Amino acid sequence: MQNENRKIHLDFHTPYWVKEVGQQFDAEKLVKVWKNAHINAATVVFGLCACGNAYYESEHAPVHPGLKTDMLRELLPAAEREGITIYVHFGPGINDRSVVEHPEWAMVCESGRRLDTNGGKEWGWACFNSPYVTEWFYPQLRDFVRQFPQVAGVFLDMVTYPRDTCYCSHCRTKAVELGLNIHQPSDLAKLWEHTLESFMAEARTIVKEANPDMGFTSNCRWFVGGARSKSLDSIELEAPVSWNSYHYAVMSRYIRNLGIPHNAQTTRFPKNWGYFGSLNNEVQLKYECATILATLGAICIGDHLPASGKPEQAVYDLIGTAYEFVKDREDWALDARTVPYIAILADYQQMVRGDRAEDFGHQAPESLYGAGLTLLEGNRHFDVIDAQHELEPFKLIWLAENVSLDEAMSVNLDAYVYNGGKLLVTGGGLWSSTLWRSWLERVAKVRWLGNACEDGEFFQPVEQIAKDVPSAPMFVKGYFPRWDVYEGAAIVAEAYRPYENIPPSQRYGHFHAPVGEKASYPGAVRAAYGAGEVIVCAAELARDYFRIGSKHVRQSVLNMIDALLPFSEQTVEVHAHSPSVEVSLMEKEGMWVLHLTQYSAKRHTGNTVIEEVPLRYDIPVVLRPQQPPKRVYTVPTMEELEWSWHDGEMRCTVPELHIHVMVVVEW
Incomplete structure (x- = not known):
């Protein structure tokens, strides 16, 4: 990545009804602007934009009707002379032009509404199970890579399904073939995964047949498990901090452990992509570059070229300032590896987009992000891993409200803890699995009595995990598992029932009832197992920290980590x-x-x-x-x-x- 570590992603999504396109485009001047801004690589949206247009002359591609010059053919030799590597963007997911010309290809919501641009007011989404891919997208991609085998790679955009899709006739037929119920969220996610993986595999084959050395990647595959797609040559994690303050920080610590080339992508916009007439604050862009240097190393900053094809100088003054900041640091950041220390072991995720916990057949995103935020804001170095990672290098592993963790992992975790590893388990999700429950009972020296029927109880750390935590029980949502404690286990947190056992679902004032009597079961238990140790905690502390953000919840987790990992065993301390x-x-x-x-x-x-x-x-x-x-x-x-x-x-x-x-x- 040394020669492509200061990249830009040049959007050029220009609606087909724009009359003048590229009339001021000058490839030589554009490349000089890039060079002055310390840019050494670019992904250009000249192959197929989200509006469904191509920006190079072709008998097969849907060339923009207002295009005044072949932008791609002019750019490639100019960039080569300046040593700037060029990748080309193709947008198969969002494609306005295809669904305007073929409404029957559009994705369909469960209500029957078609995502066909709504008269140009919204994006148009073409379904990956429709003839769109075989009659429109694949032929253009095949023609493109034959014409331009010299480009460094192809970047596919929006290879995903938006929320509440797709229920078109093509998806219904495919679901029946696969034995899936399209109205079940978990089955819908399986349909998406099957469809998108098949699509990417075929697209990759087309690219590699033209040039085996041409790179191939896609966005929207950053989730746990999805980033392991065999179709991807590299991962580009798109995550501007303007979206939120946690997504990049957590997922980059997963991506960096996958062993494939990676970089991260932010934008010059303060709001989001394509918000013309706005520039990010210099400090914010430098901060975003810094977080990338600290995790994934190589950086990409997004811009959007105006329809005229003339770049805005102020944009590249800003990017140049940020990349000068990067140049001073990059030699110590590129091609680096994480030092294994603390790991969050995550469930494989599905691409379900739902707001309710029951829509997820795996660990809720709030729990994964909440665990990451707890460690991030606790000044802890950590990584996110999945079931394919080796456990042994890490000193402590956190199972943060997992639900569907591969049961085969219980064998690996048993050996890990027995041989000296430290394990923190929060929440009650895994206790519902017979196999996981049996293993957890054995290592934690408890007997499971069932999970609580009410969504929320009170949690109070005691003794060694009570440092800097007020002596006031904290209300935490979730269904607490209840345990009997055997000899050899120590209670490190108490559970408390609501006042007069009033269930949290019963409104009491603004929310739930105040704290009542101490429960007959513990809030957290600590036990030795072989040469290692485990703490099982009934409360969903990671999810609660994401939702509420109480520093006392964060401190409770940090105290449990410090109890399992005394300072003499900690790899790094930052006070x-x-x-x-x-x-x-x-x-x-x-x-x-x-x-x-x-x-x-x-x-x-x-x-x-x-x-x-x-x-x-x-x-x-x-x-x-x-x-x-x-x-x-x-x-x-x-x-x-x-x-x-x-x-x-x-x-x-x-x-x-x-x-x-x-x-x-x-x-």
Whole structure:
């Protein structure tokens, strides 16, 4: 990724009714603008835009009727002369022109409404089970790769199904063939997965037949399990912080563990793609670049070229400033690997888009994101893994309200804990599985009595996990599992019933009843198993932290982690005492690189906005590598740090943090 680490994604979604397209396009000038902005690669939307148009001359492609020049053929030689790598974007999912010309190809909602642009007011979605793919998309892609075998790769956009789709006749027929009930959310998700994987496999075959070295990737495949698609040569995680403050931070820590090339994509827009007449704040764009450097390394910034084909200079002044910031840091960030420490073991996800928990046949996204936020805002270095990852390298694994974790993992987890690993289990989802329940009872030394019938109880840490947590029971939604505790297990949190056992579903004032008597069953139990230890916690703390954000819930989790992993066993400690400092510990040949990134959003009513980031000073850091360092310094300042080494601990103090700093420890 060294030569493609400062990329742009050049959108050019131009409706077919625009009369003048590309009349001011000058490939030589555009490439010079890119070069001055430190850009070394670009994905251009000249193959097939979301409006359904191509921007190169062809007898087979749906060329934009207003196109004044062959934009792609002009760009390729100009970019090659300047050493800028070109990828080409194809938009099969959203394709206005195809569904306007063929309404019968449009995706259909359960209500019967067709996603056929609604007279140009909405995007048009073509169904992947319709003749659209064989009669429209595949022929164009096949013609394109034969004409342009020199492009570095093909990027497919919006390979997904939007919420409440698709119930067209083609999908109904396919569902019957597969034995699926299209009205069941889990079956609908299986239909989507089958359809999209088949589509991508065929598209990949078309690309590779033209040029086996041409790259192939797609967005919308970032979810746990989906990112392992065998069709993908690389992963490009699209996640501007303006969408939200947690998606990228969590999913990047999954993507970086998959062993395939990856980068991350944000945009120059403060709201979202294509919001013309707006520029991201410089500080925000630098922050986003910093979080990418700290996790995935290579960066892509999105722009949208106006219909005239003339770039906006102010846009590339901004991008150039951000990429100058990146150039000062990238040598220590590219091609780095995470240092295994704490892992969130996630369920494989399906592409169900529903707001209700019961729509998910797996761990709820709120639980996965909540677990990630808990660790992120607790200044902990962590990763997200799935059932195909090795467990042994990690010192602690968190099962955060899992529901459908592969039962074969119980064997792997048994060996992991028995041989010295530490395990934290929150929530009651896995206790409903006979196999998981039997294993959890054995390692935690409890007997399951059933899950609570009410959605929510009170949780109060005790003893060693009560540090900095008020002595007031916390209400947590979810169905608490109830246990008898056997000899050898210790209660580390109590459960409390609502006042007079009033169920949470019964409105009491604004919400639920206040706390009542202590329950006869515990809130959390700690037990040794072989050389390892486990804490099982009845409360869905990860999901609650996502929903409510109480620092006391976060602290309860951190206390349980610290109880299982005493400081002498912790790989990294960052004493920032602030939820705004993000920690990521990476390694390269002969060094560890500790990234500290400062997050600071302003009050807002819509998208996330970062306008300024305050300076932080004198942050104590402790690292426990396998050997003493020879040199410790900061990047990009190259300041040599004073450090000490004693009993396997390297201690130093980071003098200043503004947006991003790296502490480099060389052996």
